[in-house]
Amino acid sequence: MALFDLRLQEVHNKLNNKELSVTELVDASYARIKETEPAIKAFLTLNEDNARTEAHALDKRLGDGGEHGLLFGLPAGIKDNIVTEGLLTTCASQFLSNYNPIYSATSARKLKEADAVTIGKLNMDEFAMGGSNENSSFYPTRNPWNTEYVPGGSSGGSAASVAAGQVYFSLGSDTGGSIRQPAAYCGIVGLKPTYGLVSRFGLVAFASSLDQIGPLTKNVEDAAYVLQAIAGYDASDSTSANVEIPDYTAALTGDVKGLRIGVPKEYLGAGIDPRVKEAVMNALKVYESLGATWEEVSLPHTDYAIATYYLLASSEASSNLARFDGVRYGVRADNPDNLIDLYRKSRSQGFGPEVKRRIMLGTYALSSGYYDAYYLKAQKVRTLIKQDFDNVFNQYDLIIGPTAPTPAFRIGEQIGDPLTMYLNDICTIPVSLAGVPAISVPCGTADGLPIGLQIIGKAFDESTVLRAAHAFEAHTDHHKLRPQL
Amino acid sequence: MSITLKDVEHVANLARLELTDAEKAQFTDQLNAILKYAEKLNELDTENVEPTSHVLPITNVMRDDVRKESLPIEKVLLNAPDEEDGQIKVPAVLE
Numbered sequence: 001m002a003l004f005d006l007r008l009q010e011v012h013n014k015l016n017n018k019e020l021s022v023t024e025l026v027d028a029s030y031a032r033i034k035e036t037e038p039a040i041k042a043f044l045t046l047n048e049d050n051a052r053t054e055a056h057a058l059d060k061r062l063g064d065g066g067e068h069g070l071l072f073g074l075p076a077g078i079k080d081n082i083v084t085e086g087l088l089t090t091c092a093s094q095f096l097s098n099y100n101p102i103y104s105a106t107s108a109r110k111l112k113e114a115d116a117v118t119i120g121k122l123n124m125d126e127f128a129m130g131g132s133n134e135n136s137s138f139y140p141t142r143n144p145w146n147t148e149y150v151p152g153g154s155s156g157g158s159a160a161s162v163a164a165g166q167v168y169f170s171l172g173s174d175t176g177g178s179i180r181q182p183a184a185y186c187g188i189v190g191l192k193p194t195y196g197l198v199s200r201f202g203l204v205a206f207a208s209s210l211d212q213i214g215p216l217t218k219n220v221e222d223a224a225y226v227l228q229a230i231a232g233y234d235a236s237d238s239t240s241a242n243v244e245i246p247d248y249t250a251a252l253t254g255d256v257k258g259l260r261i262g263v264p265k266e267y268l269g270a271g272i273d274p275r276v277k278e279a280v281m282n283a284l285k286v287y288e289s290l291g292a293t294w295e296e297v298s299l300p301h302t303d304y305a306i307a308t309y310y311l312l313a314s315s316e317a318s319s320n321l322a323r324f325d326g327v328r329y330g331v332r333a334d335n336p337d338n339l340i341d342l343y344r345k346s347r348s349q350g351f352g353p354e355v356k357r358r359i360m361l362g363t364y365a366l367s368s369g370y371y372d373a374y375y376l377k378a379q380k381v382r383t384l385i386k387q388d389f390d391n392v393f394n395q396y397d398l399i400i401g402p403t404a405p406t407p408a409f410r411i412g413e414q415i416g417d418p419l420t421m422y423l424n425d426i427c428t429i430p431v432s433l434a435g436v437p438a439i440s441v442p443c444g445t446a447d448g449l450p451i452g453l454q455i456i457g458k459a460f461d462e463s464t465v466l467r468a469a470h471a472f473e474a475h476t477d478h479h480k481l482r483p484q485l
Numbered sequence: 486m487s488i489t490l491k492d493v494e495h496v497a498n499l500a501r502l503e504l505t506d507a508e509k510a511q512f513t514d515q516l517n518a519i520l521k522y523a524e525k526l527n528e529l530d531t532e533n534v535e536p537t538s539h540v541l542p543i544t545n546v547m548r549d550d551v552r553k554e555s556l557p558i559e560k561v562l563l564n565a566p567d568e569e570d571g572q573i574k575v576p577a578v579l580e
Contacts, residue, residue: 099564100563102564195541196543238546239541239543241541304525307525307526308526310519326566327565327566327573330564331566332567337576339576340501341576342576344503347503353508356512360493360502360516361516361520364488367499378526379536380534381526381531382536382537383534384529384531384534418519434540459540
């Protein structure tokens with residue numbers, strides 16, 4: 001999809017010079033979807049009629065010399081746990097298979113205000129629980145680089161659709177790695193902003209203290225533009241951070257001279273594929289050549305992060321998903337004996353196995369007699385994990401390591417073993433627990449499958465993260481590789 | 486600590502889930518495996534560590550008590566599985 005390989009500024013130049021119209025961009029998006037979707041299955045719902053109407057309106061405004069939003073005319077995909085007024089939002093769950101939102105998430109509204117065109121809603125692991133998209137209760141999305149492999153998850157549809165050139169960019173959500181890991185597996189850029197930077201209003205809650213919305217794009221500059229459009233304080237989200245939003249693209253200077261990088265030994269130890277380690281070491285050489293310095297550091301509580309995360313995230317999920325009771329929305333079970341039976345039957349029929357498993361785990365961890373041993377203990381260990389990051393960031397500007405310990409795995413390979421599946425998140429989960437920003441950028445391939453480099457920054461220092469990612473991209477060609485579809 | 490089938494049934498009741506016998510057996514095994522893994526947290530002394538519930542230093546976000554427009558009733562009922570006279574209908578709560 002050559003059109004979607006153009007940089008945002010190039011697309012906008014062509015639009016301004018009348019060499020291209022928004023309608024042509026949207027047509028190209030749907031044509032590519034038609035061509036590749038049978039193999040990829042990234043979408044759950046298409047917004048074709050509305051998108052074409054919007055494209056016409058934007059073209060008219062272009063002709064009239066009206067104002068242009070930051071993302072003017074760009075075809076966008078939105079993960080299906082971000083509510084969109086009048087456009088089905090299912091969270092890839094049978095429970096919400098008929099859910100037609102009566103309002104839009106702040107992030108979706110901001111995309112529209114920036115004049116992006118919503119192409120459709122993207123597949124995911126049910127309620128964002130999973131790392132492979134195999135937990136979608138409709139169908140699994142496939143990795144565009146090799147359709148026998150998973151695209152990662154939970155934002156698997158968001159990553160695969162960008163990698164396959166179906167949309168120009170997408171939004172995903174990240175609770176323990178759900179933007180970064182699929183971006184790594186699909187060879188694209190994925191940014192998880194600092195917790196609180198992007199409003200969670202209208203993001204169907206999984207684990208409220210961890211969830212964060214962010215962009216998936218083909219290059220770092222586009223990620224900076226999309227972040228610019230969606231970041232900012234929102235009174236509708238009580239955990240929204242009231243901070244000054246800098247000009248993110250202005251940070252892309254290409255200059256990383258003097259940057260101090262910490263490389264956690266725990267992220268390159270046992271369990272890390274040697275090919276992943278080699279790609280990361282090669283990336284560090286690029287930074288050295290650009291005048292940055294790196295040293296090995298330690299995040300000593302890394303080994304405790306997965307247990308901490310699964311207790312906390314599942315506990316929060318068991319509470320958040322209590323709202324799905326079949327009363328006000330969603331699919332209600334037929335012929336319940338009474339009200340309690342209605343809750344029970346609707347939930348049991350509507351939720352898939354991974355969602356039930358996490359509700360069970362979380363309910364147990366919060367239940368009388370076990371709260372202190374599991375939930376409170378995990379909250380305390382979270383403090384220790386956060387302190388690991390604080391300590392390193394006292395001396396270093398960035399932390400760099402792999403995004404995931406291996407490239408993508410085969411569909412079906414890990415589905416029977418939840419614990420092994422959870423271990424894929426070893427490099428992303430600690431970052432989520434600490435609440436700091438991180439980006440995944442392509443840094444190599446192994447057997448034709450992409451590898452992601454994770455660049456982690458201080459809270460609200462997306463500018464340095466983006467600057468470092470952009471400089472790496474400018475001196476390498478990994479991000480230019482495309483899957484053959 | 487290990488989870489028994491009875492624990493799974495108790496937790497399923499708390500979570501308002503109705504599990505098949507096969508699901509109960511599977512969850513008993515899988516939750517035991519996950520909780521056994523989670524026991525590694527006990528290696529750490531957290532006696533004097535404060536819990537983190539949230540990474541941001543935000544507490545009690547207040548707004549002015551200003552009256553705002555409610556959602557129109559047709560919109561609220563748009564996704565309701567059953568309704569009557571502008572209200573969401575459920576089975577009898579009291580028998």
